[in-house]
Amino acid sequence: MSHTRRNFFLLAGGALAAAQDPKNMVVRSARPEDLEMPLSGFADYLTPADHFFVRTHVYVPAVNMSEWRLKVEGSVQTPLTLAMDDLRKMPAVELIAVTECAGNSRSFFNPHVPGLQWGWGGVANARWRGVRLAEVLQRAGVRPSAVEVLLDGADEPIGTMQDFRRSIPLRKALHPDTILAYEMNGEPVPLKHGFPLRLVAPGWASDSWVKWVTSLNVLDKPWDGFWMKNAYRKPDHAVAPGTSLTPEQMVPVTSLRVKTVIASPAANWARPGEPVRIAGVSWSGDAGPVTSVEVSTDAGRTWKAARLYPGQKTKYGWRQWDFSWTPEREAYYTIMARARDAAGDTQPLAQEWNPGGYGWNVAPSLGIRVQAQAPEAANPPVSPAHPEPPPGFRASCLQCHGTDVIEQQHLTRAQWDREITKMTGWGARVNAQDRELLLNYLSGAFGAK
Ligand SMILES: Nc1nc2c(c(=O)[nH]1)N[C@H]1C(S)=C(S)[C@@H](COP(=O)(O)O)O[C@H]1N2
């Protein structure tokens, strides 16, 4: 591992300048690294690299540019092997687009769902530059029988885990806005974000935005590999909260939905007669862009138009907005915000639930106490001591990730039971005789709140 990491530092020189300082970020998982942007990050229109959320299933791969190639194969007339120079010689396109993890805001679902417990910041907005995926595919000559493109990145699975690969339908692959990006915000795509080449699938959740792309495989049949069959799926209809569904009962997550984050005010109280700046960002997916944002300061009884920042009219980027509000009298106010997109879609007022915790987009609300006196500081929460883990815990659970992802789960015994089964499917080795002890430990120490 350390050998690989050393290589990666030596070889990727330039791109490292934009390396991240985790100080600016919420660490959802230290190993592998999953970092969330704090609310303050929404003040930027384009998200700088040191605030850009990171989601890695395994580890950042070593990249040696003298050996790096992109392979195009499968259902094509002429398989290709391209170097970065070949791609840079092709016509370049540039666009601004939001990338949002399908599971962003998962922590807000009730009942609680397993997975990384993202708050608001599993999302970023950036300017991407690269070559159209369609251009590359046309060079290879896509056969008429083709239906999908399977993308693979240079990241290697750990132990018995499955390699991260994702396929997209040919329609999305050939869309003129779908690009293989080599630049993010005017710099080479940073290592953590897919250096030297990542897919940009504007409007779609970022599980399709494959990083470190080295292979395009044109397929005549939809890919039924692990990462399409088991992950990033949700029911195509509303289900009762808490319903347990098999992957076959669900469909892949694709387009994002219209969504808003209230990033300001950060304080939960204000003084009567003093203006409060309510501000945030809104974005949408295939149905974008956002065309208006409304704010309510009376729990949704009445709504007023927020001011959209000028100069941000793009097809796939987010829009920043603000609204000045001066509460007249002491009371508890509920601030809400909701956006509407070009297709006329708006945000729901109650969130529909799904087992993966994908697509959270309910109109957000924020309570604010208006009073003349500053409230007393609340006591910081005390984190509980955990009992000793049973034998087998380390070997079964800590091969691929650290304990922080486990501690944030808070699952019922039935959910932990399903989680162990799921992780076994993902490659974890759990001895039959250790399973019960493991389940006791997990549901005891990290049970439902
Ligand atoms: N090769 C590869 N690509 C990947 C992933 C990965 O683990 N490996 N994670 C995906 C997921 S789930 C997300 S949310 C985004 C995160 O991109 P970012 O780290 O640049 O924010 O990358 C996607 N592309």
Ligand SMILES: [Mo]
């Ligand atoms: Mo994701």
